[in-house]
Amino acid sequence: MTHPVEALAAGLLGRLAARPGNLAFSPYSVAVALAMVQHGAVGETRDELLAVLGASDPAHLDRDLADLARRLREPGDDVVLTAANALFGQEGTSFARPFLDALTHGYGTAVHTLDYAADAGSARRDINAWTSEQTRARITEIVPQGALGSATRLVLVNALYLKAAWERPFERTRTADAAFHLDDGTAVTVPMMRPRLAPTHLGRGDGWLAVPLPYAGGRLVMTVVLPDVGRRAEVEEAVAGGGLPAMLASPEPTEVDLRLPRWTVRSQVPLKEALAGLGLRRVFSGAADLSAMTTDERVAVDEVLHEAFVAVDEDGTEAAAATAVVVRATSLVPSRPRTPVVLDRPFLFVVHDAELRAPLFVGRVSDPTT
Incomplete structure (x- = not known):
């Protein structure tokens, strides 16, 4: 069976290739972010997420991504490769324990509490600061101004950084x-x-x-x-x-x-439309069932934000990517x-x-x- 990262790479390139000019994205980063969302999804919403990732079931998805993550922990000499995940949840919102356990134990996700309702601007700055730190300041604004609001309940972020010598x-x-x-x-x-x-x-x-x-x-x-x-x-x-x-x-x-x-390529790619074109629709709508994430209120994915940076020169490659899934109420x-x-x-x-x-x-x- 196709690896979930391969499946997503093919699907996204098919949807994004029509964009003119240079292009860069990280199917690995997007796959990890969507896999984390999948742990909060139920029924047809979960089935759509699995289908877009080319996965037969959640256990196989977790296993495939974990196998790749283990290989990436030892990338070789003169290669720096780091990946980090974080959940930034709304203060006072109760998140289901199985959902949090799956993210913290399976994906090493750090859990942070913010108050989007009181100050979405401050929450945005905190998320961007975390992402910038994880990507060595190559991705400094994964969440643009206006992307968060009082209805935001959580933001899931994956950050990836690579610096490798040829x-x-x-x-x-x-x-x-x-x-x-x-x-x-x-x-x-x-x-x-x-x-x-x-x-x-x-x-x-x-x-x-x-x-x-x-x-x-x-x-x-x-x-x-x-x-x-x-x-x-x-x-x-x-x-x-x-x-x-x-x-x-x-x-x-x-x-x-x-x-x-x-060359140096930087792409900011909101992925909601591209993912919807691949069949991921319910999670963005009022029909989304993310009740395995929280039962305090109905929530749906508002946007999947993505940015990638790739620079290539005589010495090697520096690359970084981040994916933020914004979940709102409704020799x-x-x-x-x-x-x-x-x-x-x-x-x-x-x-x-x-x-x-x-x-x-x-x-x-x-x-x-x-």
């Missing part, structure tokens, strides 16, 4: 300006990097090339997927249709003469021929676990200069 570093002295061709036919000048030692694997498929770039220790990998000229939309559709695992598993031993631009080898792969046009990237291939960050670089 296993095969790029040499800054080999970086040189080159053209990057945009979708509209124009070109921009970007610093194009070359690794000191050539990548040793290349994947090929219908309309695309894929190059895995391991981070130090080999537990995590960034795979860049370069569509053939004129086939980007087709390749993104293939990913959304479930083709990502095959792309990540495809590389064969081949020396690659790689050119890769530096050197001999030289061989190398396959050239020049990422001089829009391409996809996936930061993923090397063994499970579960994606932590997914995105598209349409213009490295923006």
Whole structure:
């Protein structure tokens, strides 16, 4: 069965790909946040959450995410990877003990009490401060002004941070300006990097090339997927249709003469509409049954807020993501021929676990200069 993070990566890319320009999101962060909400859901509301996550039942969902979390606790030397969860609940609201136990014991969720009714602005600042601390100040405002109010009853937040050195570093002295061709036919000048030692694997498929770039220790990998000229939309559709695992598993031993631009991508993505398009509807409506969360009053999810940051340079990658669910009332080898792969046009990237291939960050670089 598809890992819940893979299922969500495919579904969200399918819904978000129509957005123009650069894109980044963390299916892992969103999956963890929705999995926590699932523990407060009952009946059809829970079934919809499980379906969007591609999970057969809550126990399998928890197990799959726990297995991945255990692998991520030891990402390797020269790699920092941290994840944290928090529940910010309304003062005076009684939350069901099984719900709190599932979050604290299963997801390590810290529980905080705030007073949205008295001062939603102060509550917002506290949530943003916690998120900023967890993401090394890369995500400083996951909850925008106006997102909380007196009807807010809780906010569930997942925060993810990565700083990883390449296993095969790029040499800054080999970086040189080159053209990057945009979708509209124009070109921009970007610093194009070359690794000191050539990548040793290349994947090929219908309309695309894929190059895995391991981070130090080999537990995590960034795979860049370069569509053939004129086939980007087709390749993104293939990913959304479930083709990502095959792309990540495809590389064969081949020396690659790689050119890769530096880039920094930041995306703020409210996910309510995208998730509704994937079939998650009841949880956002008056029909939501979150009675396993609280029985003090009927509650529903008001918004799923998400932001991701990914920066790539010669040394490695720094990336961060946060998801907030707002709930309201109601070595050197001999030289061989190398396959050239020049990422001089829009391409996809996936930061993923090397063994499970579960994606932590997914995105598209349409213009490295923006």
